[in-house]
Amino acid sequence: MIVILKQNPEEKQLGNLMAWLESQNITIHTSTGEMHTILGLVGDTSHLDIDLLRALDIVEDVKRVQEPYKNANRKFHEDDTVISVSNTTIGGDIFSVIAGPCSIESEEQICQVAQAVKDAGATMLRGGAFKPRTSPYAFQGLRGEGLNLLLKAKKLTGLPVVTEIMDLSQLNLFDEVDVIQVGARNMQNFELLKELGRTGKPILLKRGLASTLQELLMSAEYIMAGGNEKVILCERGIRTFETATRNTLDLSAVPMLKKLSHLPVVIDPSHATGISWMVKPMALAAAAVGADGLMIEVHNDPKHALCDGAQSLTPEAFADVMQSVNAILPHAYKAGKGV
Ligand code: PEP
Ligand code: MN
Numbered sequence: 001m002i003v004i005l006k007q008n009p010e011e012k013q014l015g016n017l018m019a020w021l022e023s024q025n026i027t028i029h030t031s032t033g034e035m036h037t038i039l040g041l042v043g044d045t046s047h048l049d050i051d052l053l054r055a056l057d058i059v060e061d062v063k064r065v066q067e068p069y070k071n072a073n074r075k076f077h078e079d080d081t082v083i084s085v086s087n088t089t090i091g092g093d094i095f096s097v098i099a100g101p102c103s104i105e106s107e108e109q110i111c112q113v114a115q116a117v118k119d120a121g122a123t124m125l126r127g128g129a130f131k132p133r134t135s136p137y138a139f140q141g142l143r144g145e146g147l148n149l150l151l152k153a154k155k156l157t158g159l160p161v162v163t164e165i166m167d168l169s170q171l172n173l174f175d176e177v178d179v180i181q182v183g184a185r186n187m188q189n190f191e192l193l194k195e196l197g198r199t200g201k202p203i204l205l206k207r208g209l210a211s212t213l214q215e216l217l218m219s220a221e222y223i224m225a226g227g228n229e230k231v232i233l234c235e236r237g238i239r240t241f242e243t244a245t246r247n248t249l250d251l252s253a254v255p256m257l258k259k260l261s262h263l264p265v266v267i268d269p270s271h272a273t274g275i276s277w278m279v280k281p282m283a284l285a286a287a288a289v290g291a292d293g294l295m296i297e298v299h300n301d302p303k304h305a306l307c308d309g310a311q312s313l314t315p316e317a318f319a320d321v322m323q324s325v326n327a328i329l330p331h332a333y334k335a336g337k338g339v
Contacts, residue, residue, distance in 0.1 A: 091264030096293030197226020237272030246274025259338030290335025
């Protein structure tokens with residue numbers, strides 16, 4: 001349920017209303033927009049008398065929210081959420097580009113790639129230390145040692161870092177990580193999501209291989225219900241009958257998610273297509289359709305990459321993508337509240 005307040009509500013009446021709602025076991029999320037303040041009520045609101053609330057002096061209107069996701073809902077929070085990540089932000093006017101290798105392989109590799117993507121204009125560095133691989137015999141990542149190398153590259157370049165957590169037991173290693181990634185395969189690992197909701201860290205939440213947008217938003221809700229509102233949604237392609245590409249990039253997810261939710265949305269054209277030459281056109285399409293940013297895999301030697309070489313860009317190709325994306329950004333559609 002949302003309660004839309006009249007402009008400049010009388011403070012004492014507002015205090016009384018909030019205290020009464022809290023006494024009914026309702027959690028209140030206050031969102032101060034340009035025109036109105038909205039109280040988002042989370043909890044069992046079925047027993048609240050909507051007409052009684054509507055009749056209050058300070059209340060403009062009351063609406064029931066049908067969608068099962070509340071905190072992530074645009075109705076609860078009219079304006080786009082802007083998340084601060086170290087020296088940058090995501091979800092605001094800056095188009096965020098998160099770039100780096102699929103896996104951290106060595107100090108030389110991660111530091112070289114980090115410097116190159118920074119020089120090309122990336123705003124954050126990615127690199128996997130814990131790798132969710134389809135085969136148990138494939139390279140599983142350098143794990144704790146990989147995280148140390150990623151932090152070295154962070155120190156060298158000043159870029160904030162994004163890396164994937166696969167299990168709760170790894171959380172104590174993530175203190176200096178700026179954004180924790182939840183991979184597609186873990187999107188519905190609800191225990192993990194709940195625990196991440198108790199951290200204050202921004203979470204990059206990838207859409208599951210066969211998950212609907214509502215399921216993605218419900219997973220975001222798990223994190224937000226724990227008190228962590230810093231969730232970045234990532235569309236990375238979904239499973240369809242098509243085999244020409246690794247996945248099918250659902251670009252329509254961008255305007256739809258941005259209509260349904262206030263959270264930032266980024267596109268990962270690398271995992272979506274699985275093919276390096278397709279990254280540029282899809283990155284351009286993502287920018288055009290109003291995404292808040294991109295996540296792109298870049299490797300200094302893609303042919304010899306230990307993971308996802310076929311979809312990885314060389315630093316030169318990445319710089320070219322950055323140039324092209326920057327050229328179209330001023331003309332890109334600004335996805336927002338929709339009509
Ligand atoms: C990744 O970003 O390296 C990754 C494993 O992505 P996804 O979870 O989207 O497959
Ligand atoms: Mn990868």
